Amino acid sequence: MRVTQIDGPVATAEFDGITRRVRVDLLDGVRVGDYVLIHAGLAIAIVDDEEAKSTLALLRGVYDAAQ
Amino acid sequence: MRLSDEFRDPALVRDIAHRIQRFAGMQATIMEVCGTHTMAVARFGLKSLLPAGVSLISGPGCPVCVTDQRDIDRYLALGMQPGVTLACFGDMMRVPGSVTSLERLRAQGADVRVVYSPMDAVEIARAESQREVVFFGVGFETTMPAVALAIKVASDERIGNFSVYCAHKTLPAALGVLLSSDEINISGLLLPGHVTTIIGSGAYDFIADKIGVTCAVAGFEPVDILLAVEAILTRLEQATAAIDNAYPRAVRVEPNSRAAELIGEVFVTCDALWRGLGCIPGSGVALAPKYAAHDACERFAAGLADVPPPKPTTCRCGEVLRGLIRPFECPHFGRTCTPTAPVGPCMVSSEGACAAAHRYEGA
Numbered sequence: 001m002r003v004t005q006i007d008g009p010v011a012t013a014e015f016d017g018i019t020r021r022v023r024v025d026l027l028d029g030v031r032v033g034d035y036v037l038i039h040a041g042l043a044i045a046i047v048d049d050e051e052a053k054s055t056l057a058l059l060r061g062v063y064d065a066a067q
Numbered sequence: 068m069r070l071s072d073e074f075r076d077p078a079l080v081r082d083i084a085h086r087i088q089r090f091a092g093m094q095a096t097i098m099e100v101c102g103t104h105t106m107a108v109a110r111f112g113l114k115s116l117l118p119a120g121v122s123l124i125s126g127p128g129c130p131v132c133v134t135d136q137r138d139i140d141r142y143l144a145l146g147m148q149p150g151v152t153l154a155c156f157g158d159m160m161r162v163p164g165s166v167t168s169l170e171r172l173r174a175q176g177a178d179v180r181v182v183y184s185p186m187d188a189v190e191i192a193r194a195e196s197q198r199e200v201v202f203f204g205v206g207f208e209t210t211m212p213a214v215a216l217a218i219k220v221a222s223d224e225r226i227g228n229f230s231v232y233c234a235h236k237t238l239p240a241a242l243g244v245l246l247s248s249d250e251i252n253i254s255g256l257l258l259p260g261h262v263t264t265i266i267g268s269g270a271y272d273f274i275a276d277k278i279g280v281t282c283a284v285a286g287f288e289p290v291d292i293l294l295a296v297e298a299i300l301t302r303l304e305q306a307t308a309a310i311d312n313a314y315p316r317a318v319r320v321e322p323n324s325r326a327a328e329l330i331g332e333v334f335v336t337c338d339a340l341w342r343g344l345g346c347i348p349g350s351g352v353a354l355a356p357k358y359a360a361h362d363a364c365e366r367f368a369a370g371l372a373d374v375p376p377p378k379p380t381t382c383r384c385g386e387v388l389r390g391l392i393r394p395f396e397c398p399h400f401g402r403t404c405t406p407t408a409p410v411g412p413c414m415v416s417s418e419g420a421c422a423a424a425h426r427y428e429g430a
Contacts, residue, residue, distance in 0.1 A: 023186065026212055026325045035070065037261060037317055040156070040206070041184025042213040044326075045264035045317045052070050052316040059079050059290070 003034045003043075013038065074288035083293040084116040090300040091118035096252060097299055098390055100242060101259030102129035102418020103287055109423035111289045121300065125423075127241060127344060127388040128259060130206045131158055131416035135340040136377035138234040139164045139412075142203050143172060144374045145232065145367055152178040152195070154188035155203040161406075161415040165378045185217035185231075192221065192229035201363045204233040209261045211235050211352065212326040215333035218354065218361050232363040233353055236339050238262055239270050240350035246278050251390050255299035256282040257292070260314045267322035268312050275308040286314040333358055342412070343385030384411035387420050394424035401425060 001013035001020065011024045013036060024030050024043045035047040073079075099105060105125045108114060114123055127133045143164045146153040153169065160170045160181065173179040178198070182188050185202050192200035204214050214231060221229040238259065246253060258271060263284045274280050281302040285295030295313035302309055312318050332355070339351025354362040364371060382404075383397040394400050394413070400421060404410040413419035 023213075023216060025216060025329070026323055028325065037264065039209045039261060040213040041186050042216065044209060044212070044261060044323070047070065048316045049070070052073075055315065056073050056079075059082070 001036060001038055003030060003032050003036060006030065006032060011036075011043065013043070071288060074286065074290040076290065080116070080289045080293065083290065083297060087116075087121075087293065087297050087300060088118050090121060090304065092120050093118070093300065093303060095121045095254040095300065095303055097121065097123050097255045097257055097296060098126045098245075098253045099123060099257040099285075100126040100128040100238065100245075101257070101262065102132070102416065103261070104128065104257055104259065104285065104292065105420050105423045106418055107287050107289070107292060109427035111292075112427070113289060113292055116293065117296070118300075121296075123257070123296070124390045124393070125387070125420040126245060126256075126390050127341065128238075129388075129413065129416050129418040129420070130210070130236065131156075131162060132384060132388055132412045132419050133236060133241075133341045133343065134162075134205050134234050134412065135342050136165065137340065138232070140166075140377050141371050141374050142201075142232045142234075143167055143169065144370065145201050145363065146172045146177045146179060148199075148367070148370055150197070150199050152180060152191060152198040152200045153203070154180050154182045154185075154191060154200055156183075156205065157181045158415065158417040159203055159205065161409060162412045163409055165375075185214045186220070189217045189221050189226060189229050192226050193224075196228055198228060199366075200229050201367075202229070202231045204231040204235050206235055207238050207259070207262050208265045208326075208330075209259075211334065212265060212323075212329050215329040218333050218358050219329065221361055222358055227360065230361045230363040230366045231354065233334075234339075235334070235352050236341065237336075237350050237352065239266070239273075241341060241344060241347050242271070242274060243278065244344060244347050244350075245389065246274065246280055248389075253280060253390070254303055256280060257295050257299070258282050258284040258310075260284060260286045260291070260318060263314070263318045265323050265326045267320055268310050268318055269320045270322065271310045275310050279308050281308040281311075283311040283313045284318050286317065341388075343388035380410065382411035384413045384421075387413050394421040395428075397421070 001015040036043040283295035298311040334352035413421040
């Protein structure tokens, strides 16, 4: 889910039109716009966009080469 | 495309599935130890993409399923006491105890409430000070920080009528026991992505270094799972063992330090009883003495002392959890055990192997 607002230890996150309030106590330096993984009302990790994009680029590079 | 959709891209799935066909003929049994993986594998039909000779089986990765019957019966007994409000995650509701279930208790008038988060249970206690709210603490390391936080908030804000029946378990110790048994030959382990965001992939080093089994931490989309399978098969081909991180966008080698602090403050390590695996030393947690006031086992010690030991049943969940039998090999599966009338937890947990097989692989 994407963080849209942070208010101390509580953030608002949204995904697909669903909005949830979640605690972000575990995440140092979480910012509005970050994508986070949530479990039982607690954000447990920030999704590293750059890492994800580079994995996908690598996979697609291999895929394109295989075509 | 959104990021999560990209890791579901059928073109990428096809490509990886095609690539791993080069391992056809390698005899390998990979075990996944995460209920979310169990469901994702079944839902996306991933077993059909594996090369010949490679099989993927389910292990003790469903925290509801591995909760011992004794803990279920004791928690249910609390719900029969006047003034008690039981608060739990939804998929505990239909788990059969020796004499009843949370769903049946609620139908008979007990105050049982499903919550999404343990903090919701704290809020119930705050709003209804005349009720004794007892949360069922079930879950692995992914859930423990949320429960620890709830206990800390209740303690800091003096919400004295909130307690937790703690049945949390930690995975690495159980994996050690599973791999050292002679019952089954596991070539590689698919490790749980979200547990590992909390404990770090370094927590599993002993599995590769000392036990010699190769592992890969996996996310939950089809591409994630297949990449992890590919990593395991590659190591097997090279006859090496390592802890590969196939979920680098979320998982690091180090643990989440805030989670470690919270868990370290609120909980102490103890032995735990696992359905199917018996007592595993150091695989559980209990509330630290500082938080004893919020420990349901302390608060309700007198009532819990009277709960009889569980009755033996013909349930085979223990064998499913050890990977000894597949769901359809249980004589109850789909006949005497169904999601609406279960014999054991594997059929009703949202992460149970039998529930996954029943929903996605046909009864």
